[in-house]
Amino acid sequence: AKKQGKDQFTVFDPVMRESFQKHLEMEADLRRAVLRHEFQLRFQPIVRLRTGEISGLEALVRWQHPERGMIPPLDFIPLAEETGMIVPIGEWVLREACRQAAGWNAQRPADAPLTVSVNLSAVQLDRADLPDVVSSALEESGLPAHCLVIELTESLIVDHRPETLRRLHAMKALGVRLAIDDFGTGYSSLAYLRRFPVDIIKIDKSFVDDVGDEPAAAALTHGIIQLGQALQLSTIAEGIEDAGQLSELAGGNCELGQGYYFAEPLTTEAMQDLLFGK
Numbered sequence: 001a002k003k004q005g006k007d008q009f010t011v012f013d014p015v016m017r018e019s020f021q022k023h024l025e026m027e028a029d030l031r032r033a034v035l036r037h038e039f040q041l042r043f044q045p046i047v048r049l050r051t052g053e054i055s056g057l058e059a060l061v062r063w064q065h066p067e068r069g070m071i072p073p074l075d076f077i078p079l080a081e082e083t084g085m086i087v088p089i090g091e092w093v094l095r096e097a098c099r100q101a102a103g104w105n106a107q108r109p110a111d112a113p114l115t116v117s118v119n120l121s122a123v124q125l126d127r128a129d130l131p132d133v134v135s136s137a138l139e140e141s142g143l144p145a146h147c148l149v150i151e152l153t154e155s156l157i158v159d160h161r162p163e164t165l166r167r168l169h170a171m172k173a174l175g176v177r178l179a180i181d182d183f184g185t186g187y188s189s190l191a192y193l194r195r196f197p198v199d200i201i202k203i204d205k206s207f208v209d210d211v212g213d214e215p216a217a218a219a220l221t222h223g224i225i226q227l228g229q230a231l232q233l234s235t236i237a238e239g240i241e242d243a244g245q246l247s248e249l250a251g252g253n254c255e256l257g258q259g260y261y262f263a264e265p266l267t268t269e270a271m272q273d274l275l276f277g278k
């Protein structure tokens with residue numbers, strides 16, 4: 001390789017080569033992970049702020065790598081999206097989340113079913129079969145459609161293609177609810193809230209972080225909550241870590257919240273214990 005001339009080294013230096021090889025290795029690992037089912041779900045409770053009761057769960061994916069241990073989603077989802085592997089991974093997440101939630105709901109009073117929220121990538125929304133995939137995950141698990149929440153980011157909605165809107169409506173027609181994740185971080189106009197069949201706004205953690213001690217963050221947070229109320233949307237505050245944030249949000253009539261203050265994302269077993277005791 002050394003003799004291959006200077007040009008090649010300038011465009012492909014050792015550092016780049018190493019990172020390129022790491023990328024290829026990771027891609028091969030990810031392919032194997034899909035075949036070998038190396039993914040797991042964590043569940044984080046979503047809490048009714050006024051009463052403290054658990055109203056739902058967000059399913060969050062993890063990759064249990066055989067040598068590298070537990071890999072968080074932000075370290076592999078971008079590659080999974082780039083390679084299209086997010087499609088089978090996302091489908092597994094959806095089926096597994098529905099299956100698990102239906103199982104837990106069967107052990108709960110019929111009038112207090114938990115919702116389960118699943119994150120969807122833009123790549124999944126680009127596929128024509130998405131509504132069928134969602135519909136079969138519901139059917140297979142027996143989870144009522146109104147117990148499933150699909151979380152989408154603002155950017156996904158703002159850069160949408162015409163088919164995207166049709167797919168969102170097809171999911172809504174099933175009875176599934178839609179949430180805007182990380183609300184307030186996209187550089188969008190709010191106009192899409194009129195056109196998209198949104199049910200829930202998730203207030204981004206960056207607002208919640210400073211809600212107790214920064215007047216601008218508090219004003220924006222309360223503004224978002226009021227916007228939600230005016231549009232008859234539920235609001236979920238993300239990333240609540242302390243009692244001060246909780247009281248500021250609950251006092252401002254934010255309906256729901258999640259965050260380490262209540263619980264971190266839990267394994268299935270830990271969630272089971274939290275819901276039903278040991």
Ligand code: C2E
Binds near residue numbers: 074
């Ligand atoms: P997200 O959807 O905004 O999920 C919330 C993230 O914040 C989770 O990180 C959660 O563990 C973390 N979190 C929750 N409460 C707190 C808190 O009080 N403090 C702090 N510092 N963090 C908190 P996680 O599980 O690492 O997921 C990161 C992101 O990866 C998610 O952000 C979501 O965008 C993506 N993701 C996770 N699971 C999936 C999935 O199944 N499919 C897709 N497409 N994306 C996923």
Ligand code: CA
Binds near residue numbers: 058119151181
């Ligand atoms: Ca989310």
Ligand code: CA
Binds near residue numbers: 182238
């Ligand atoms: Ca979020």
Ligand code: CA
Binds near residue numbers: 209210211212213
């Ligand atoms: Ca703070």
